[in-house]
Amino acid sequence: MTQKPKALDHTEAVKMGKSCVCFITRKAARCITQFYDEMLRPTGIRSTQLTLLTTIKILGPVSVKRMAEVVVMDRSTLARNLKPLDRQGLIRIEPGEDLRERIVSLTPPGLEKWKEAYFIWGQAQAQIKDRLGQEGLDTLFANLSELVSLTRNR
Secondary structure (H helix, E strand, O other), X not given: OOOOOOOOOHHHHXXXXXXXXXHHHHHHXXXXXXXXXXXXXXXXXXXXXXXXXXXXXXXXXXXXXXXXXXXXXXXXXXXXXHHHHHHOOOEEEEEOOOOOOEEEEEOHHHHHHHHHHHHHHXXXXXXXXHXXXXXXXXXXXXXXXXXXXXXXXX
């Protein structure tokens, strides 16, 4: 005979909200994104777009499939996020050797936009580092990397 679960009350919801790794990291991610977006506003691009431009800058011409793996995004979501950058002329998306493959590269205006945003990104980074300190940042990065490893390798 299966037991009926007990009724969950407000206390359990509060406990979950204070201890849920997913809830807390998503909340933190939204706050951090808003902070960087506000800093980057003069460039006309958002932090999510800067992340994609930086990934392309690091990897050089890269397939959408590989890029999706690196940024931990499904290909259709990545494709939707690349469209505005393509429309703005910041990236080029071309067929690869296999016609199903798409290769993404920075355009000269994309590289200039990345450089402009990089300067402001550095200011945002400095503000956070000033508040957390290098040790705090190192601990944060180590803990987040561990979380990624734990959840990717289930």
